[in-house]
Amino acid sequence: MRLYPPLPVLLRVALADDSACGRRIPRGSFVAIMPWVVHRHRKLWQDPDRFDPERFAPRQGDTRSRYAYIPFSVGPRVCVAASLGMAEILIAMAVIAQRLRFRLVPGQTIEPTAWSTLRPKRGILMRVEPRAAGSAGV
Numbered sequence: 001m002r003l004y005p006p007l008p009v010l011l012r013v014a015l016a017d018d019s020a021c022g023r024r025i026p027r028g029s030f031v032a033i034m035p036w037v038v039h040r041h042r043k044l045w046q047d048p049d050r051f052d053p054e055r056f057a058p059r060q061g062d063t064r065s066r067y068a069y070i071p072f073s074v075g076p077r078v079c080v081a082a083s084l085g086m087a088e089i090l091i092a093m094a095v096i097a098q099r100l101r102f103r104l105v106p107g108q109t110i111e112p113t114a115w116s117t118l119r120p121k122r123g124i125l126m127r128v129e130p131r132a133a134g135s136a137g138v
């Protein structure tokens with residue numbers, strides 16, 4: 001959700017002349033807000049390219065901006081199903097990972113590409129094996 005946000009770009013059209021960060025935004029301009037870039041920004045994240053789910057563990061004195069992590073957008077047009085989306089992902093992962101083990105087929109170049117959503121350009125080849133009974137979570 002951070003390194004490969006399903007919606008890597010959010011587009012808006014300026015309804016009126018405006019400005020942001022010292023830049024003029026004429027009425028009618030397209031403005032792209034890029035979770036892909038925001039989520040990897042070195043001023044917002046320490047060691048931004050590292051996959052580290054622990055960085056989301058609740059910590060006292062957490063100073064990360066509310067706007068640094070926006071996979072569901074933010075503000076009035078925030079995803080109406082953010083909680084449902086997260087619950088679906090966790091349930092699907094838990095059910096699948098208990099039963100199956102996925103191993104990456106070596107020798108692939110995995111290239112992310114964005115159309116409306118982010119996806120691997122040529123797919124990802126995985127070897128899928130059933131987990132032995134009693135080995136769930138190993």
Ligand code: HEM
Binds near residue numbers: 007073077
């Ligand atoms: C991982 C799953 C999901 C992600 C990452 C996601 C992400 C987003 C994002 C970034 C937006 C804002 C788009 C924009 O304003 O340009 C959005 C809007 C929206 N999402 Fe999701 N979404 C997810 C799942 C879902 C699901 C499961 C539903 C419905 C069951 C849903 C319904 C909506 C709707 C209706 C909006 C438009 C809200 C509005 O404009 O007022 N989303 N979503």
